[in-house]
Amino acid sequence: MAESPYWNPRHETMPRDEIEALQVRKLRNLLTWAEAQVPWHAKRLADAGVSADSVNSLDDLRRIPFTTRDEWMEGQIENPPYGNVLAVAPEHAIRYHMTSGTTGRTPIRVLDSMKDWEWIAEMWCYGLWGFGVRPADTLFVAFGYSTFIGFWGLHYAGEKLGCLVLPGGAMTTEQRVRQIVEMGATVVASTPTYALRMAQEARALEIDLAGSAVKRLILSGEPAGSIPATKKLIEEQWGAKAGDTAGMTELGTIMIFECERQPGGTHIIEDHYIEEVVDPATDRPVPYGELGERVVTSFGRGFVPVIRYRTRDFVVRVPGTNCSCGRTFDIYDGGIRGRVDDMKLVRGTNVYPRAVEAIIREFPEVDEFQIHLYTAEGVRDEIEVLVEIPDRSVDAEGVVARMGKALADAHENLRFGVRVVDVESLPRFELKAKRVLDERTVIGTEGERRQP
Numbered sequence: 001m002a003e004s005p006y007w008n009p010r011h012e013t014m015p016r017d018e019i020e021a022l023q024v025r026k027l028r029n030l031l032t033w034a035e036a037q038v039p040w041h042a043k044r045l046a047d048a049g050v051s052a053d054s055v056n057s058l059d060d061l062r063r064i065p066f067t068t069r070d071e072w073m074e075g076q077i078e079n080p081p082y083g084n085v086l087a088v089a090p091e092h093a094i095r096y097h098m099t100s101g102t103t104g105r106t107p108i109r110v111l112d113s114m115k116d117w118e119w120i121a122e123m124w125c126y127g128l129w130g131f132g133v134r135p136a137d138t139l140f141v142a143f144g145y146s147t148f149i150g151f152w153g154l155h156y157a158g159e160k161l162g163c164l165v166l167p168g169g170a171m172t173t174e175q176r177v178r179q180i181v182e183m184g185a186t187v188v189a190s191t192p193t194y195a196l197r198m199a200q201e202a203r204a205l206e207i208d209l210a211g212s213a214v215k216r217l218i219l220s221g222e223p224a225g226s227i228p229a230t231k232k233l234i235e236e237q238w239g240a241k242a243g244d245t246a247g248m249t250e251l252g253t254i255m256i257f258e259c260e261r262q263p264g265g266t267h268i269i270e271d272h273y274i275e276e277v278v279d280p281a282t283d284r285p286v287p288y289g290e291l292g293e294r295v296v297t298s299f300g301r302g303f304v305p306v307i308r309y310r311t312r313d314f315v316v317r318v319p320g321t322n323c324s325c326g327r328t329f330d331i332y333d334g335g336i337r338g339r340v341d342d343m344k345l346v347r348g349t350n351v352y353p354r355a356v357e358a359i360i361r362e363f364p365e366v367d368e369f370q371i372h373l374y375t376a377e378g379v380r381d382e383i384e385v386l387v388e389i390p391d392r393s394v395d396a397e398g399v400v401a402r403m404g405k406a407l408a409d410a411h412e413n414l415r416f417g418v419r420v421v422d423v424e425s426l427p428r429f430e431l432k433a434k435r436v437l438d439e440r441t442v443i444g445t446e447g448e449r450r451q452p
Contacts, residue, residue: 005260005325007129011271012327019328020058023274026299027061028052033087034305040075040084041305061276066283066295067309072250073106081109088113088303097149099249108249110149115302117156119272120253123300124157126269127257130325131243132216133187135162140185142176142194144430145169151189153253154218163187173201177209184213192224192234192242193433199237200367210239217242220254221432223354226266226335229361236364244335246313250306251298256332263323265331272300275330276308277317280340291316293340294332312340344373344438346383349414353436359406360385365394368426373438381440384417388426396420 006012014022031052034041044065045051054060075083082090093111112120133139139158143151145167158165166183168176177198180188190198195217202209217240219225225244234242244266247254255273256266268275277292278285286292294315298306314337320328338354345351353371360369370386385407389396400418407416427434 005130006327007126008271012126012130012329014271014328016328019270022271024055024057027058027274027297028055030297030299030305030307031055031064034307037087038085038305041307058274061274061297061308062285064308067307069108069250069310069312072108076106076109082111083109085304086111087305093303097147097152097249097252099148110249110252111303112252113302116252116300117153119300119302120153121156121160123247123253123255123269123272124153125160127243127245127254128154128157128161128187128218130257130259130267130327131218131241132260133158133161133163133218137161137186137216138164138166138184138213139187139189140166140168140176140180140183142168142188142190142198142430148431149247149249149252150431151220153247154189154220158187173198174205177202177205177207180214181207181209181212186213187216187218188214188238188240189218189220191221191429191431191433192219192227192230193222193429194431195219195234195238195242196230196367197428197430199234209237212239214238214240216240218245219243220245220247223336223338224357224361224433226258226264227354227358227361228264229358233361233364246336248296248311250304250309251296252301255296255298256335258335259323259325259327261323261325263325263331265318265322265333266335267320267323267327267329267331268317270329273298275317277315280312288318289316289333291337294336314338314340342436344383344436346373346381346414349412351383351411351414355410356385356407357435359410360387360403362406363387363399363403365389365391365396365399367423368428369435370426371436373436373440375439375441378441382417383414384419386419386421386426388423389420390423 048065050063094114095112098107098109141151141155219242224230231242243258245254245257256268258266274297276295278295280293294311294313296309315332318331318333320330322331338352342353343350366387367390368388372384374382376382404416404418
């Protein structure tokens with residue numbers, strides 16, 4: 001009997017009407033649970049005139065209030081440390097994790113039960129199996145294993161599949177690269193940025209990653225995993241296929257994955273989530289093929305009901321038929337396109353870090369980069385890209401000129417400064433890269449002032 005390409009063949013190929021019927025049943029169960037166990041959710045639903053019994057189709061979703069990150073964090077401040085969203089008493093938790101956080105902001109703190117972790121591993125199994133990982137693989141996880149959720153679920157999914165799992169915590173980059181090669185790892189999991197960092201380290205050590213046993217890279221944590229130029233660079237340097245995934249601390253796991261056919265996007269695990277795409281300004285649904293903000297409802301949580309959670313992620317949803325793999329799960333074309341909050345307004349032009357990276361990664365001479373925004377002469381917004389070019393034989397001036405033109409052409413002729421800086425002078429990242437340094441004292445139009 002031929003091996004199935006699907007982790008859950010029945011659900012991953014289920015007709016659309018059956019998927020939607022399953023989602024409605026699970027949504028009613030989720031609302032019943034939230035009403036009974038979480039007073040905060042119960043009040044919000046009652047105020048909106050919604051009950052589990054009143055939900056008969058996915059159209060009824062629009063009557064359910066959104067949940068926002070700010071509300072979640074405000075609840076934690078009012079009722080520390082976990083806020084108002086727990087459906088189970090904290091003493092029943094087996095695991096604690098939190099968001100990586102932003103300077104000056106409270107991270108979201110989450111507790112999990114055994115049910116959560118069984119489900120978390122199951123979701124990663126959809127992604128690993130779908131990208132071709134099998135029990136015979138040796139899986140190296142290049143991750144710090146802290147309270148940040150990261151690749152914890154992938155680790156357990158690898159064990160569930162029967163892989164030999166190598167945890168890469170508490171190691172230097174050199175140690176990780178050497179162990180990947182010495183142990184014959186066939187699959188490596190990391191952020192896209194760190195995959196490139198390990199490739200840089202391998203070159204310095206004169207280790208041929210492209211000639212190693214690695215055949216697949218599982219990427220997560222950054223939109224770069226679905227940027228074609230970045231993915232191409234990673235695949236060339238590793239001599240392996242790279243597959244994108246995306247998850248959230250609030251969910252504890254992934255909700256989308258790229259299958260082995262690499263359709264240029266990520267399948268939504270629709271038997272475990274309802275994913276909506278809305279206009280972030282009007283909150284109205286947007287159709288297939290249009291950019292919008294993803295809103296997620298999760299059916300797998302055992303400690304926290306996640307209902308219509310506004311992710312602030314930009315996505316473009318397309319039908320599952322865009323992929324030849326046979327899955328009926330819809331796809332986010334290009335994966336996560338960026339975040340609503342990431343956009344920078346520079347002299348009237350919208351600049352998205354993902355779009356900038358897509359251009360920079362077309363220049364393989366560049367090892368690392370940073371986007372720097374600052375105020376010139378106290379009034380004028382400026383943007384420059386700092387780049388490291390380690391090969392001294394390269395025509396750096398030519399690279400700078402071509403990159404500056406490409407950036408301007410893609411941004412309504414907005415002038416970008418491009419400046420070569422010393423090798424190893426820019427930050428390196430193991431987890432999510434933070435390559436935007438905004439030091440402006442004027443944002444957007446002149447006169448709108450804020451602290452740098």
